[in-house]
Amino acid sequence: MSRRSALRLLGAAGASFGFSATLRSATTPPQESTMPPALPGSTGPGPNPYWNSVGMYVNEPQKAPLLLLTDRPVQLETPRHYFATAFTPNDAFYVRWHLDGIPNAIDLKNWRLRIDGNVTKALSFSLPDLMRKFPAQTVAAVNQCSGNSRSRFQPRVPGGQWGNGAMGNAKWTGVRLSTLLSAAGMKSGSLQVQFQGLDTGMGPEGYGSKAFLKSLAVTNPVLEDCLIAYAMNGEPLPLLNGFPVRLVVPGYFATYWMKCLTWIRVLDKQDENFWVKTAYRIPDTPRGATTPKEVKAGTVKTVPIHRMPVRSFLISPDGGSKIPAGMDVILRGIAFSGYGRVNELEVSDNDGKTWLPAQLGEDFGAYSFRTWEFRWTAKKPGRYFISVRATDKTGNIQPDEPVWNPGGYLWNRIERQEITVGVAE
Amino acid sequence: MKRPRSTKRLRLGLLVGTTSALLAAGTAGILCAQSRYGNYAPAALGQLDQAVPQALREDSTFSVSAFPLYPSELAAGEGQQETNIFCGQCHSTRYITTQPPLSSAAWEAVVSKMRKTYGAGIPESAAQKIVQYLKIHYSPK
Numbered sequence: 001m002s003r004r005s006a007l008r009l010l011g012a013a014g015a016s017f018g019f020s021a022t023l024r025s026a027t028t029p030p031q032e033s034t035m036p037p038a039l040p041g042s043t044g045p046g047p048n049p050y051w052n053s054v055g056m057y058v059n060e061p062q063k064a065p066l067l068l069l070t071d072r073p074v075q076l077e078t079p080r081h082y083f084a085t086a087f088t089p090n091d092a093f094y095v096r097w098h099l100d101g102i103p104n105a106i107d108l109k110n111w112r113l114r115i116d117g118n119v120t121k122a123l124s125f126s127l128p129d130l131m132r133k134f135p136a137q138t139v140a141a142v143n144q145c146s147g148n149s150r151s152r153f154q155p156r157v158p159g160g161q162w163g164n165g166a167m168g169n170a171k172w173t174g175v176r177l178s179t180l181l182s183a184a185g186m187k188s189g190s191l192q193v194q195f196q197g198l199d200t201g202m203g204p205e206g207y208g209s210k211a212f213l214k215s216l217a218v219t220n221p222v223l224e225d226c227l228i229a230y231a232m233n234g235e236p237l238p239l240l241n242g243f244p245v246r247l248v249v250p251g252y253f254a255t256y257w258m259k260c261l262t263w264i265r266v267l268d269k270q271d272e273n274f275w276v277k278t279a280y281r282i283p284d285t286p287r288g289a290t291t292p293k294e295v296k297a298g299t300v301k302t303v304p305i306h307r308m309p310v311r312s313f314l315i316s317p318d319g320g321s322k323i324p325a326g327m328d329v330i331l332r333g334i335a336f337s338g339y340g341r342v343n344e345l346e347v348s349d350n351d352g353k354t355w356l357p358a359q360l361g362e363d364f365g366a367y368s369f370r371t372w373e374f375r376w377t378a379k380k381p382g383r384y385f386i387s388v389r390a391t392d393k394t395g396n397i398q399p400d401e402p403v404w405n406p407g408g409y410l411w412n413r414i415e416r417q418e419i420t421v422g423v424a425e
Numbered sequence: 426m427k428r429p430r431s432t433k434r435l436r437l438g439l440l441v442g443t444t445s446a447l448l449a450a451g452t453a454g455i456l457c458a459q460s461r462y463g464n465y466a467p468a469a470l471g472q473l474d475q476a477v478p479q480a481l482r483e484d485s486t487f488s489v490s491a492f493p494l495y496p497s498e499l500a501a502g503e504g505q506q507e508t509n510i511f512c513g514q515c516h517s518t519r520y521i522t523t524q525p526p527l528s529s530a531a532w533e534a535v536v537s538k539m540r541k542t543y544g545a546g547i548p549e550s551a552a553q554k555i556v557q558y559l560k561i562h563y564s565p566k
Contacts, residue, residue, distance in 0.1 A: 041498060044525025045565045055523070059474045061489030071494050072465055072517040100516055101455060101463035105488030110459040156525035158535055198460050202515040209515050209543035239489045262459075274542065 042161065048151035051080045051318065052163035062238040064091040069160050073097035073199075074240060077165040083315045083334050086361065086369045087140070088168035090232050095240045096145050096166060096254065098212045098275075099201030103239060103260055106198070113180075113228065113245060117194070117265035120185030127244050130230055134175040137227055140368035141250040142169045142336045143257055146280055146305050150408035155292065157408040164313060164415075169336070169369035172248040174229035180264070181223075190218050192267045195247055198260040208274030214256050215271035216249070222306075225250045228261060250367040251307050251338035253409075255280045280305045281407070288410040289403045308338030309412040310398055312345055312372070312390035319417050324424035325381045331358070333388060334369040340393030341366040347374045351385035352400060352414065358388070366393070378421040387416045461488070468493030498522045504558025511547045511555060512539070526565040532556055 043054055055068035060076060069075035076095040082088055108127050116122035125133075145166035147159050160166070181193070192215040203209020216223055227248040229237070237243040242259030249256040255275075271277070281302035282288035287309070290300050312335035323329055335342040341363065346355035361371030378384060389398040400414045455463050474490065497518045499505050512518055527535070536556050539545040547555070 042523050042525055056470065058470070058493060058495070059468075059472065060492060061474065065473070068495070068519075069523060070517055070519045071492070072519075074492050100465075102492065103460045103462040104464040104491065105461040105486050107459055107486045109485035112459070151525070156527070158524055158527060158531060161523050161525065198462060200455070200462070204544040204546075207542070207544040209545070239487070243487065260460075278542070 043151060044156045047154055047156075048161065048163060050163060052165050053077050053151060053161055054163075060095070060240060062091060063095070063240060064089070066092065066094070067163075067165065069162065073100040073102055075160055076240075077162060078168060079165060080315060080318060083165075083313060083369075084332060086334065086364055086371050087170060087233055088369075090170070090235055090238055090241065093143075093168040093170065093232075093238070093241055094145070094166050096160070097199060097240075097259070099199045099209070101200040101202070103198045106239070106244060106260070108244065111244065111262070113262060113264070115180055115184040115264045115266070118187045118190045118268040119181075119266050120187060121183075123180070123184045125180070127230060130175050130228065130245065134179055136173055137176055138171055138173045139225075139227060139248065139250055140169065140171050140364040141248055142167060142308070142338075142367060142369055143248075143254045144168075144308055144336075146253040146255050146409045147407070149411035152402070152411055152413070153404060153408050154402065155404075157406055159408045169334075170232045171234065171364075172227055172229040173231035173234070174227040174245065174248065176224075177226035177228055177247070177264075178224055180228065181266070184266070186218065186266050187268075189268045190266045191269060192217055192271050193223065194263075194265040194267055194271055195256070195258040195261055196263040196265075197242070197246075197258045198262050208279065211273075212275055213271070213273045214258060214280075215267065215273075215276050216256060218266075222249055222252060253280075253305050253308055253338075255305065276304065279407075280409075282409050283405050287399070287403050287412075288405050290405050292404075292406075295406050305407075305409055306338075308336070309410055310337035310339065310342065310390050310392045310396045311335065311412045312342070312388045312398065313415055314386055314388050314417045317417075317419060319419050322420045322422040323378065325378055325421050326424055328375055328377050331374040331376050331386065331388075332371065334371055335388075335390035336367070336369050337390065337392035337394075337396065338367070339396055342370045342390045342392050344391040345370075345372040346389050346391075347376070348387045348389075349376065349378070349384050351416065352387045355389070378419075381421050381423045384419045384421060385416050386419055387414050389414045464491045465494045466491035468495065470495065495519075500562040502558060502562060504554045504561075507551045508555050508558050511545065511551055514545065515543065521559070521563065524563065526563060527559075529560045529564055532559040532564065535559075 057065040058068040066076035074095050078092050078094045082092045112124040114124045148162050148166040149164050151161040194215040196213045201209045228245050229248045230245045245261050247258040247261050282305045283290040284301045284303045294300050314333045316332050335345050345358040347358050348355045358372040358374040391397040398414050402413050499518050
């Protein structure tokens with residue numbers, strides 16, 4: 001039977017039951033010319049038009065299929081739909097390493113977390129030491145890559161071309177960093193606490209391509225909030241997320257959340273290593289914004305990146321299908337801020353002209369994702385631009401202006417989603 | 426199908442600098458007392474790596490299989506080989522192919538950053554060829 005006569009038959013059968021529908025033959029393969037173009041491996045020079053980055057799904061150890069940025073070292077993005085809930089599953093949590101020597105195996109009989117440097121007593125701890133000798137603390141906290149949403153930048157900047165999925169929220173359980181630091185006893189003259197994990201790179205000794213290290217000033221109040229986490233959502237961390245322990249720095253960008261944390265050094269001088277002195281720095285300006293011209297002129301003063309500005313996202317509907325006019329839909333999403341809990345979330349269905357408050361979900365603490373919902377009915381068919389914006393406890397409200405800096409950091413502009421509402425009768 | 430466990434592909438020693446090291450980087454691992462790391466192996470797309478508990482042992486080593494590597498997608502042309510070898514030492518060339526189209530000046534800055542800031546050992550003649558290649562294939566049209 002030809003495709004056409006099959007369709008006619010099916011159409012007739014449909015008509016005889018009193019409904020009509022367009023049917024596509026399931027048996028005939030689509031013509032080459034009717035296939036949608038494959039997603040490109042990269043986007044640009046305009047902004048990436050998609051919510052996520054455009055990599056293919058890949059299967060890494062202990063992970064659900066995630067979106068590939070790079071395979072060596074491993075960098076994976078979490079697909080949009082995983083953000084429908086406040087906590088991101090461990091196997092879907094994004095992955096970001098800088099150097100390609102990532103641990104494949106760790107022998108816990110030999111592994112120790114070490115604290116040394118400018119301390120009264122150098123100490124080392126096995127994993128059972130950390131789990132049994134100190135009180136366990138749990139915090140819900142968002143871990144977001146400094147370069148999350150870098151693919152939105154105009155003009156585009158080099159670096160990992162993340163969509164919005166280089167973030168995740170988990171309940172982190174572990175020991176307070178300050179407990180271990182006081183056990184070791186920081187001596188006078190201490191300036192910074194330096195963190196290093198097990199990863200190592202192919203570059204020469206003394207270069208950022210050999211070792212990844214980050215430091216926080218001893219006077220930084222965030223040290224009091226830091227945990228050395230051995231559990232993530234109540235389970236061991238996936239190796240790609242830092243098993244056996246990683247540093248948790250609530251409210252701060254993920255660059256400080258050292259994975260496979262193994263060395264803590266108290267320094268009596270400023271950390272001059274590349275990843276502190278040169279990389280992960282933001283212009284010392286409102287929102288960390290600057291221009292290519294100022295960068296070229298060399299007039300931009302920088303500071304180390306630190307807290308995450310307020311952000312919010314619409315997760316569903318994702319705009320990929322039409323909604324019938326007159327039908328109630330629940331808009332859902334998440335919001336967070338590194339500057340105190342999100343206490344207001346507003347939705348606009350007219351591209352930001354007017355705003356209405358959404359219902360906030362359960363409060364899991366100041367550093368967690370907070371879910372939100374908004375019941376929405378589009379009475380008339382048409383194209384709608386849904387925008388969402390969050391306000392945090394400090395009073396920061398998401399701006400509608402883009403941000404630009406050469407590192408591709410701190411994107412937090414109001415997100416918009418085009419949604420098509422169709423004729424229902 | 427299960428990817429091979431890393432143990433069999435383990436290699437000792439530091440693999441920086443030599444050409445064979447560059448080519449072996451994909452499958453070589455490095456060992457120290459507490460960990461084994463940097464083990465990658467070519468993988469096929471589209472297969473789910475299913476858990477095989479009977480392969481695990483009750484010792485103190487916690488391991489995962491080799492990290493999958495996918496074929497380089499560098500565009501064919503003059504300079505591709507140099508780019509593959511010299512720009513694939515520390516990271517896969519996917520670092521290049523996932524970038525948006527970058528201006529000539531931006532590519533020059535990237536290559537100079539790799540050499541000066543990250544200490545990439547790339548001879549001047551190869552570096553020039555690579556920059557030329559990147560400008561031709563990965564700049565705005």
